[in-house]
Amino acid sequence: MTTSTPEQALSGVGVLDKASLLLGVLEGGPASLSRLVSDTGLKRPTVHRLVLALERLRLLARDAQGRFILGPRLGLMAMEACRDHLVLSAEPVLGELRDITGASARLYRRRGNMRVCVAEVAAPGDPGPRDRVPVGAALPMNAGPVSQVLLAWERPDELYECLRGAQFNAATLSGVRRQGWAQSIGGREHGIAAVAAPVRGPGGRVMAALSISGPVTEMSSTPGRLYGSAVIDAALRLSGGGLHR
CATH class of the missing domain: 3.30.450.40 (GAF domain)
Structure with missing residues (x-):
């Protein structure tokens, strides 16, 4: 599996690039916090802060196992x-x-x-x-x-x-x-x-x-x-x- 890194982001707006990396990983299915950290190359505190913010915006949600998934707002x-x-x-x-x-x-x-x-x-x-x-x-x-x-x-x-x-x-x-x-x-x-x-x-x-x-x-x-x-x-x-x- 190819691991995404922050350097692959292209928008130039740091927080959006990082959020995009997280969403990109979740396009492949549910992922734990640890997997999001390893697949994006972002620091764990950064990932934790962003996923909680995205969850509040309903852009992310969690499955029955507590893993992060794409949220209902994205579906809409x-x-x-x-x-x-x-x-x-x-x-x-x-x-x-x-x-x-x-x-x-x-x-x-x-x-x-x-x-x-x-x-x-x-x-x-x-x-x-x-x-x-x-x-x-x-x-x-x-x-x-x-x-x-x-x-x-x-x-x-x-x-x-x-x-x-x-x-x-x-x-x-x-x-x-x-x-x-x-x-x-x-x-x-x-x-x-x-x-x-x-x-x-x-x-x-x-x-x-x-x-x-x-x-x-x-x-x-x-x-x-x-x-x-x-x-x-x-x-x-x-x-x-x-x-x-």
């Missing part, structure tokens, strides 16, 4: 930056998919090593805290069917890098390409099932992932078999009728 900024025709046209498609399946329906875009929820139509009633992914939330790309769909059709050289530390492998992604959807049982949260399919843009390139999720008790232990076709059909509508394979 990313959502605004990529707000386009796809996002604006997603709500009715998500609503119909929710009505068909009874599950929460969401649209995700990839941003570096993160997947950002850019549109959501929640399931009726209270989905419970484990199945809440608000618009603007940024999650790592190392687990779950959404990540698998966003990565399955990537170039082999980029895919090799993305699979480092992932909870799935190349064989898993081969299966996703073959069937056109991905599924998980408890992949992101215990007791939650999910199914995702690719949304394609011009030239057939995967530009987003459409997913549904809900309790395993309602979606069963084989959600892909039950709902894969419905999710693919909805993704095709957002793709403008493009092929999903």
Whole structure:
């Protein structure tokens, strides 16, 4: 792994350059304070002061293990930056998919090593805290069917890098390409099932992932078999009728 150093920063504004180094490390996923120090080359007191300030600004947050992650405010900024025709046209498609399946329906875009929820139509009633992914939330790309769909059709050289530390492998992604959807049982949260399919843009390139999720008790232990076709059909509508394979 290449270690970033303060000398690589180019803006000339010291505090911004240092904050940028920290955010750059976290683009690759959660990191402890010690790792942020080692990867940036910054002094520990400086890193500690900056991460606390960035956390107060909601530019950083912490995961369940206390590691630093990109914060919800960055997800909201990313959502605004990529707000386009796809996002604006997603709500009715998500609503119909929710009505068909009874599950929460969401649209995700990839941003570096993160997947950002850019549109959501929640399931009726209270989905419970484990199945809440608000618009603007940024999650790592190392687990779950959404990540698998966003990565399955990537170039082999980029895919090799993305699979480092992932909870799935190349064989898993081969299966996703073959069937056109991905599924998980408890992949992101215990007791939650999910199914995702690719949304394609011009030239057939995967530009987003459409997913549904809900309790395993309602979606069963084989959600892909039950709902894969419905999710693919909805993704095709957002793709403008493009092929999903």
